[in-house]
Amino acid sequence: MDAVPMFPLGSVLFPHTPLALRVFEPRYLTMMGRLLDAEDPSFGVVLIERGLESGGGDERSALGTMARIVRIEAGAAALFVIAVGRERITVDRWGADDPHPVADVATVEPLRWSDDLLPLRREAERVVRRVATLAAVLDEARWDPDTEISDDPVESSWQLAAMAPLGEYDRFRLLGSTTLTELLTRLIDLCLEEEPVLVARAADVAESDGDEL
Structure with missing residues (x-):
């Protein structure tokens, strides 16, 4: 073009x-x-x-x-x-x-779906929504963690990537995925890395709120 x-x-x-x-x-x-x-x-x-x-x-x-x-x-x-x-x-x-x-x-060639990826796709949604819910507690969610996503498995995989509470460098890494397996696996790994950070910050906020009572 x-x-x-x-x-x-x-x-x-x-x-x-x-x-x-x-x-x-x-x-x-x-x-x-x-x-x-x-x-x-x-x-x-x-x-x-x-x-x-x-x-x-x-x-x-x-x-x-x-x-x-x-x-x-x-x-x-x-x-x-x-x-x-x-x-x-x-x-x-x-x-x-x-x-x-x-x-x-x-x-760029679009990512291709295989039905063998369905368990990985489901796991990605489970992890992303869980971590996005943590981010929502901190008012840092990119999307509402309960947002409905597409029934199309490729479209929904990209939408999960957008929902994940990640920094722009990590999001750019996701954008560069060459296969859907790579996108979903990397998305899960990045969210699992982010999860303990959000848990600790949420605990700090809860403790601070308790000190103010």
């Missing part, structure tokens, strides 16, 4: 998951205006690895996700955009800003 409009962000977007944006910078307002007239109102999202997006000068990852706009609402000084992640992409070449970032990108 040539000259795809791009939106570098400080967070990872997974396929089949929602993206909410508040767009106020002039170059991205221009981008959204152009996309409103496009037959396929889609743009690429990549993680900012270093620096700040605002004003440019950031260092961007070469792996990202296409996002398709499903709704735009105008506010007093900004646009509120809802999009949904689609296929993964790699950036072949960044072009000159137009005035927003653009890039030539290639599509």
Whole structure:
């Protein structure tokens, strides 16, 4: 795909998951205006690895996700955009800003499902929802841990990755998975690593609350 409009962000977007944006910078307002007239109102999202997006000068990852706009609402000084992640992409070449970032990108092969993965997929959901519930106690949940997910096993695997209360570096590692086995196994391992940290922090909060009584 040539000259795809791009939106570098400080967070990872997974396929089949929602993206909410508040767009106020002039170059991205221009981008959204152009996309409103496009037959396929889609743009690429990549993680900012270093620096700040605002004003440019950031260092961007070469792996990202296409996002398709499903709704735009105008506010007093900004646009509120809802999009949904689609296929993964790699950036072949960044072009000159137009005035927003653009890039030539290639599509990454989608992950493939096998019925042999059903036990692993179920275990991933069990672990992710448990750890997400811990994060919710600390008001740090990315999604409501009881959120319904897709019946499609590949889509739901990506949605579980989005639900997991992990940092952006770990989320980027998940995005780079080459097989569904790798995604689900890595997702379980990362959540199990995060779980004792959340348990300890929740215990500290409970103890502090008790001291205030």
